[in-house]
Amino acid sequence: MSETKAAIGATTGSRLGDEIVSRINQLGAISETAEHLARIFLSPEHRTAADLLMSWMKDAGMAAHLDAIGNVCGRYEGERPGLPCLMLGSHYDTVRDAGKWDGPLGVITAIACVADLDRRGVQLPFAIEVVGFADEEGVRFASTLLGSRAVAGTFDESVLNARDANGLTLREAMVRFGLDPDHIGAAARTRRELHAYVELHIEQGPVLEQQNLPVGVVTAISGATRLAANLTGMAGHAGTVPMAMRRDALAGAAECIGAVEEFCKADSAGLVGTVGAITALPGATNVIPGKVSFTLDIRAPTDAHRKLAVADIVRRIEAIAKRRELSLQIDVTHENRTVPCAPWLKAQVAEAVAAEGFGVLELPSGAGHDGMAMIDIADVAMLFVRCRGGISHNPAEHVEPADADSGARVLLRLIENFRPREAGGTT
Structure with missing residues (x-):
């Protein structure tokens, strides 16, 4: 032209x-x-x-x-x-x-x-x-x-x-x-x-x-991987179970969410991670949460980067669950290249x-x-x-x-x- x-x-x-x-x-x-x-x-x-x-x-x-x-x-x-x-x-x-x-x-x-x-x-x-x-x-x-x-x-x-x-x-x-x-x-x-x-x-x-x-x-x-995580501990009375003896699923989920944020913030190559939904049961003010489910959305500019990040994040969540004596189920619900x-x-x-x-x-x-x-x-x-x-x-x-x-x-x-x-x- x-x-x-x-x-x-x-x-x-x-x-x-x-x-x-x-x-x-x-x-x-x-x-x-x-x-x-x-x-x-x-x-x-x-x-x-x-x-x-x-x-x-x-x-x-x-x-x-x-x-x-x-x-x-x-x-x-x-x-x-x-x-x-x-x-x-x-x-x-x-x-x-x-x-x-x-x-x-x-x-x-x-x-x-x-x-x-x-x-x-x-x-x-x-x-x-x-x-x-x-x-x-x-x-x-x-x-x-x-x-x-x-x-x-x-x-x-x-x-x-x-x-x-x-x-x-x-x-x-x-x-x-x-x-x-x-x-x-x-x-x-x-x-x-x-x-x-x-x-x-x-x-x-x-x-x-x-x-x-x-x-x-x-x-x-960016490709995206979405996961559904479920942590199960033990529900109990908020006033009678000592802190050291609790298997608090919500506290465990909070630590997992913090670990995801910390991991993604430390990455300088465009990795982002989001926990967009969380549900705690039984959901009462005076009951230690016995079961928590939350979602994870992990995105990165390359598939290799994203898949490695997902694997690392899952390992960190597994380690937190094991240390806190929580059972864990985590499943991939969506994956886009x-x-x-x-x-x-x-x-x-x-x-x-x-x-x-x-x-x-x-x-x-x-x-x-x-x-x-x-x-x-x-x-x-x-x-x-x-x-x-x-x-x-x-x-x-x-x-x-x-x-x-x-x-x-x-x-x-x-x-x-x-x-x-x-x-x-x-x-």
């Missing part, structure tokens, strides 16, 4: 921020209730949001449709029809009592960038596809990445029998929505159809704000960031994203946009208009200067 063309892209990108924020607000108004934002997979709000996104895609010069799982898909042709695409996207479902930006920012920014290309009559030597994935959060059926797994061809059909809180199966919900659960395979794409998948997303953390940068280049989507961003593609994201005049900061994503599914059919990369206070999954989630604009300018520059791997990208 010529320097003139690149400069035009940067200039026109500067007016995208206001449009993006306006649309974020419009989409954020589509919710189960006016008090709390909730836009759940296969709900009436999902359909309303899908229709709105498709209208914006069509206005941007794309052909748009709802695919077999409920993803919103738009396509902007290249210099000739049928070329492989650069796929952009994120999700448009939410958690309950959500913020407006998690997911939709990536979809709306991608649409805005395509609209800018269309306004200027720019066609590229590849197509651009924008996908709003229907279910990334997994709120309704407790199974995440359903939209992107369908596109990647890895959808697990056993999930069709999963039930929501009202007892409705996914299969039944799809039929009510107007989709055919026996044809989910029609949403699947192949590797030869995609040059790459790139997702713009709010950081959901405080690093960019701490570094005073509007955008960041993601190195990897780490997804590295492709070096050749990450380098192009970094080039776009630098060309827009920003410092290039590389950082891992501790949260999961649709790229974790898309890696099965395409190289992936991510661009983070700063969010205020690092707050996400919360109504206080917020992106400043100037930062939304910065993210759009970087993404637009990346699109216009994109070099498919087979045309000169490096490994």
